[in-house]
Amino acid sequence: MSYIKSFIDFLSAPTISFTLLTVAFPFIFPPSDYFEKKNRQWGVYKLWTNAGGFWVFVLITLFFIVGYFDPHFNLTMTKPDNIPIILMIYSMYFLTWLGMKKAYANDERLDRGEKPEEWNDPDDKVLVWPDLVYIELIALILFMVALIVWSILIPAPLEEPANPAATPNPSKAPWYFLGLQEMLVYFDPWLAGIVFPMFIIFGMMAIPYMDVNKKGEGYYSFKERRVGYFIFMYGWLVLWVFLIIIGTFFRGPNWNFFGPFEWWDPHKVVPLTNVNLSEYVWVKLLNKGLPVNIIARESVGFVAVIGYLFIMPILLAKTKLKHLYDHYGPVRYATLMLFGLTMFALPIKMYLRWMFNLKYIVAIPEWFFNI
Amino acid sequence: MAERKVIPKASINEGTGSDLDRKGFLSWLSIGWLAFVGATGGFFTVLIRFLFPNVLFEPPQSFKIGYPDDFTIGKVDTRFKKKHAVWVVRDEEGIYALSTVCTHLGCTPNWLEVEQKYKCPCHGSGFRKSGIHFEGPAPRPLERHAIYLAADGQIIVDKTKSFKWEKGEWEMSDSFLKI
């Protein structure tokens, strides 16, 4: 047992778990023919069958049962704050499973030339009142009951009065913000706290204007919009939900990383020395001092960021993504690239931090401008 | 005599009711607007007033922390963290006062004696004893506060002035008390 536990601890280190998830992701939600083939070949699609759903459910539950009897994980797991995350894991899995199951069923129907399951005869309509509103009312009442029962059974934790001189260690945001808090580990506050959340909101609002594919509208289908599925699911499940899980279960004192079965040692020492890109280039590579001029000092970083965000999409539009560009037109293409590349900047920055201890690509603390 | 038909008037109160002419309408409108602005303005004034506390138990911004000999060389003094939000550090050359506000997002880091660093519990920024940042996301070192000797030989820390390393201000005279 302890071997398994330390193996899980080892696996869950963000470097490893994040990499595993990222590598496995295209096989789970295949965005292209190649991955589709592998997906079928290895039977990954079985995840979305009844049996697959059941076994994953059993696996998650098994993990929590083992965790409950583990002295260390028990502490994190049974904290009233963290119960929503446990519920979230189950509900996220259930909803993804349900959606994918329906999408696959529809894909098969479409292959056979039938209409999707949700297709309705235009004459056969249901009324908002009373049909829909009644369902909503019942759902509302059930939900209220559940919330009340929950709040009685597990009282919300009350902590001591706020005191700016004493920050609890570790200091965690409310659970729905833990993804943001993880992003803050890698980015300057103005980026991770302001620009990225705004991009998330505006990006989601922009999706219907960028993705004008009429297929899959009003019914589940994976095959008809697999690239969209893949990108969205990666952003949602890996870059948001998974970061929340990391923040909840795997971050301990001093915001150090701890495996689920590890003891939260407040004195765990993780040797880390983060270095800015400018220092890497000027000091370590060229063996010179940092230039005094700020712009000259950060020029490499600026080139990297501008190249990534602006030059690369232009080059791609002429070469690999020409098809997409012609199809989308300049405005829509530029929007898609801006939002998409910003989203993928998060994992890129995470890896740069993990592998090269890179702190900031552009670091101008003098102007409060760091990227 | 031919019977005269009584034709009812078009409106019941015709003539008696106040007919609004253009001028009257405008003055009513302005009164209405004035009332509205007054009410909302009053509401927001009260609301904003509510944000400011009636009594402030704020410790003075500049305060005496004792004599230079009260501080051991090589030690970080955390006695003033709670009340004044400063660490007082003495090294071989002198004494400086570090602000306890993390330069990342403003949490309060902890001084870890064993590791000899200030470590922030929020996103894991780490600072050396001198306040220089070396790990985690904090983009700049902790700020230092003005520190000097009073006439009676006690040290005064003045939090209204702060010295930023990235601006080269740690060289300035009050950022450091030479002993």
Ligand code: FES
């Ligand atoms: S506030 Fe200190 S690390 Fe973010």
